[in-house]
Amino acid sequence: MTDTAASQPLLSVSGLRTVFETRAGSVFAVDGVDVNVRRGECLGVVGESGSGKSVTFSSVMGLIKPPGRIAAGEIIFDGRDLRALSPAEMRMVRGGEIAMTLQDALTALNPALTVGAQIAEMIEAHDPGLPRSEPARRRAIRTRAVEMLGLVGIPSPDERLRQYPHEFSGGMRQRIMIAIALASRPRLLIADEPTTALDVTIQAQVLELITELRTELGMSVVLITHDLGVVAEHCDRVMVMYAGQVVEEGPTAEVIADPRHPYTKGLLGSIPRIELRGQKIQPIEGQVPELIDLPPQCRFYSRCALAGADCLKPIEMRRVGPDRQARCIRTRKEVGA
Amino acid sequence: MSTADGDAPLLSVEGLSKTYVSRPGFVARMAGTPDTRVQAVSDVSLQIGRGEILGLIGESGCGKSTLGRTILRLHEPTTGRVTFDGTDVTALDPAAMKAMRRRMQIIFQDPYASLNPRRTVGDIIGLPLRLHRLATSEAELRDRVTEIVERVGLKARAVDLYPHQFSGGQRQRIGIARALVSHPEFIVCDEPVSALDVSIQAQIVQLLLDLKRDMGLTYLFISHDISVIGYMADRVAVMYLGEIVEQGPVERVLSDPRHPYTQSLMSAVPEVHPQGPHKRGRVRLTGDLPSPLNPPSGCKFHTRCPLAIDACRKVTPATEGVGPGHSAACHRLSERLSLLDPDDAPAAP
Numbered sequence: 056m057t058d059t060a061a062s063q064p065l066l067s068v069s070g071l072r073t074v075f076e077t078r079a080g081s082v083f084a085v086d087g088v089d090v091n092v093r094r095g096e097c098l099g100v101v102g103e104s105g106s107g108k109s110v111t112f113s114s115v116m117g118l119i120k121p122p123g124r125i126a127a128g129e130i131i132f133d134g135r136d137l138r139a140l141s142p143a144e145m146r147m148v149r150g151g152e153i154a155m156t157l158q159d160a161l162t163a164l165n166p167a168l169t170v171g172a173q174i175a176e177m178i179e180a181h182d183p184g185l186p187r188s189e190p191a192r193r194r195a196i197r198t199r200a201v202e203m204l205g206l207v208g209i210p211s212p213d214e215r216l217r218q219y220p221h222e223f224s225g226g227m228r229q230r231i232m233i234a235i236a237l238a239s240r241p242r243l244l245i246a247d248e249p250t251t252a253l254d255v256t257i258q259a260q261v262l263e264l265i266t267e268l269r270t271e272l273g274m275s276v277v278l279i280t281h282d283l284g285v286v287a288e289h290c291d292r293v294m295v296m297y298a299g300q301v302v303e304e305g306p307t308a309e310v311i312a313d314p315r316h317p318y319t320k321g322l323l324g325s326i327p328r329i330e331l332r333g334q335k336i337q338p339i340e341g342q343v344p345e346l347i348d349l350p351p352q353c354r355f356y357s358r359c360a361l362a363g364a365d366c367l368k369p370i371e372m373r374r375v376g377p378d379r380q381a382r383c384i385r386t387r388k389e390v391g392a
Numbered sequence: 393m394s395t396a397d398g399d400a401p402l403l404s405v406e407g408l409s410k411t412y413v414s415r416p417g418f419v420a421r422m423a424g425t426p427d428t429r430v431q432a433v434s435d436v437s438l439q440i441g442r443g444e445i446l447g448l449i450g451e452s453g454c455g456k457s458t459l460g461r462t463i464l465r466l467h468e469p470t471t472g473r474v475t476f477d478g479t480d481v482t483a484l485d486p487a488a489m490k491a492m493r494r495r496m497q498i499i500f501q502d503p504y505a506s507l508n509p510r511r512t513v514g515d516i517i518g519l520p521l522r523l524h525r526l527a528t529s530e531a532e533l534r535d536r537v538t539e540i541v542e543r544v545g546l547k548a549r550a551v552d553l554y555p556h557q558f559s560g561g562q563r564q565r566i567g568i569a570r571a572l573v574s575h576p577e578f579i580v581c582d583e584p585v586s587a588l589d590v591s592i593q594a595q596i597v598q599l600l601l602d603l604k605r606d607m608g609l610t611y612l613f614i615s616h617d618i619s620v621i622g623y624m625a626d627r628v629a630v631m632y633l634g635e636i637v638e639q640g641p642v643e644r645v646l647s648d649p650r651h652p653y654t655q656s657l658m659s660a661v662p663e664v665h666p667q668g669p670h671k672r673g674r675v676r677l678t679g680d681l682p683s684p685l686n687p688p689s690g691c692k693f694h695t696r697c698p699l700a701i702d703a704c705r706k707v708t709p710a711t712e713g714v715g716p717g718h719s720a721a722c723h724r725l726s727e728r729l730s731l732l733d734p735d736d737a738p739a740a741p
Contacts, residue, residue: 103589103590103591103592104560104589224680224681226680227680254451254452254616254681255451255616255618255657255660255661256451256656256657256660256677256696257451257680258660258662259659259660259662259676259677260676260677260678262662263676281589281590282590282662283590283664284661284662284663284664285662287662287663287664287665288662288663289662311664311665321591322590322591323664324594325590325591325593325594326590326594326619326664327593327594327597327619327620327622327623327624328619328622328623328665329619329622329623329642329643329646331623332622332623332642332643335598336594336597336598336623337594338591338592338594338595338597338598339591339594339595340595342559342561342562342592
């Protein structure tokens with residue numbers, strides 16, 4: 056990789072550890088996570104509940120509140136160390152250059168404000184190019200808000216600006232949240248389970264919208280999901296998380312065709328498909344370990360069919376292909392690091 | 393296995409409808425505001441053979457859960473008839489219905505909300521045995537509860553614990569044990585795996601299939617997930633706004649879906665292996681599910697259907713047979729139109 060800015064990842068997280076202090080002990084929700092989001096790409100982040108995927112990106116957004124804290128790690132966004140920013144500076148990045156949409160649009164939107172007011176707030180906070188004079192400023196904000204609602208495919212945006220979140224359907228609310236996130240023209244959109252609460256026909260519409268907007272606006276997207284199908288159809292690269300760690304990373308097509316971590320393999324094998332009728336699907340037995348006082352060993356050890364005595368030590372990520380890594384010592388065909 | 397072989401079906405539903413009526417407040421009523429009616433299930437007919445799994449698929453709000461609950465008379469049907477093993481369930485008096493419930497059970501979607509947090513697992517699972525007086529002594533009750541707890545893959549000591557001490561997947565196993573402890577014949581599985589993580593979902597799907605085989609069960613399996621239905625079910629019924637729009641053997645319906653809604657539903661499912669055999673063109677439906685308060689005229693799908701013609705807006709299409717055990721309700725069936733254009737298909741693997 057050369058040193059020119061364009062070839063540097065847009066977001067680079069290394070060694071991130073996010074801890075929640077509880078009465079039962081310290082929970083290492085994110086424990087040594089590295090993430091690279093390249094310019095213009097869509098990175099899929101897959102994992103089950105409790106894998107640390109949302110906490111990782113809440114940490115990037117500076118949204119971890121006590122009893123949680125970031126214990127270690129570096130978060131570099133476009134050459135700037137986000138952890139070194141003052142709260143005021145971070146506020147400009149958050150929702151400005153990096154925007155995030157949340158899973159549940161109904162609770163994420165303010166029920167007491169019109170949709171138009173919520174978009175306007177975002178434009179006002181993050182657009183320095185607005186006219187100075189008040190009437191012109193208001194007109195400019197309104198025009199942008201209408202434009203944003205139109206961009207996410209809401210019919211008659213002019214009238215719908217005056218409506219409240221409860222007057223919209225689930226799919227429309229998710230679009231509104233995307234419109235709010237995009238109002239600041241972010242360079243990175245973090246979409247946390249954007250379609251989990253939606254029906255498949257609506258989910259397809261929202262995901263296609265995100266993909267179209269990514270190309271149109273040239274932004275990078277992080278798509279957090281538990282659905283490998285969504286990743287397969289929409290993401291260039293995928294990162295699989297398990298119990299607070301990244302266990303596998305690489306180009307989506309390669310990871311799906313030839314998973315190198317037993318957990319990824321297990322996840323893929325767990326998906327029921329019509330072609331598998333009459334055959335047994337292979338569920339991953341057992342469940343995700345508690346993240347308190349974890350022994351220093353492979354975290355998948357208790358559920359892994361390949362586990363052996365040499366897995367009872369901390370396992371590092373290792374290169375398993377030109378652009379691929381996996382956290383498993385049993386993985387085949389290791390490539391020199 | 394299927395109903396086609398001449399055996400009487402275990403469960404038969406004929407013309408079942410459920411309408412919810414909500415009365416406006418006193419003042420509004422005096423001002424002449426009429427009652428609001430929502431027809432959640434309209435004129436549904438289906439049959440389930442003994443030992444069969446009928447998958448019921450549809451999006452949220454289409455009435456699939458209401459249909460499942462109305463079949464069990466957890467909601468009273470507005471019109472129509474449900475016959476279970478030769479008995480007209482809709483005509484039973486409360487005492488007879490209670491006895492019938494031993495044979496017809498339900499597993500709920502939300503493993504967090506469907507278990508009483510103040511009762512031990514043993515109490516929760518033992519309740520059906522007590523209600524139906526199926527155990528002659530406390531010792532027998534405990535034995536039967538322990539047996540079913542172990543059968544669903546939990547440890548025997550689980551009976552003394554409370555629901556909050558279990559994960560989502562384990563709670564769903566408790567819900568399954570509660571449904572099975574009275575040795576029912578028919579189970580409505582209402583989205584039993586939708587709230588679970590993928591790896592846990594596979595465990596529960598496998599468990600339900602094993603239990604069905606070992607205990608000779610019959611399922612109405614309600615889901616919004618076409619992959620789960622495709623994997624588990626023998627036949628499938630597709631529901632849209634309270635109506636069954638297509639019904640038939642799973643292999644036939646998923647390989648040759650005839651209703652445009654089934655076609656768009658299948659094309660919308662994101663697939664891990666996009667070269668899968670039933671992945672052809674991509675249909676993009678526009679718009680949202682219409683409000684059931686004010687359903688569209690004619691074919692209820694016409695507001696979102698790319699193939700809609702004038703007749704679709706005016707006339708409700710009748711259900712027609714399109715193959716062995718396969719039927720659909722669409723005005724344009726005879727034209728054999730497909731939204732899943734085979735020309736766009738990737739080469740067969």
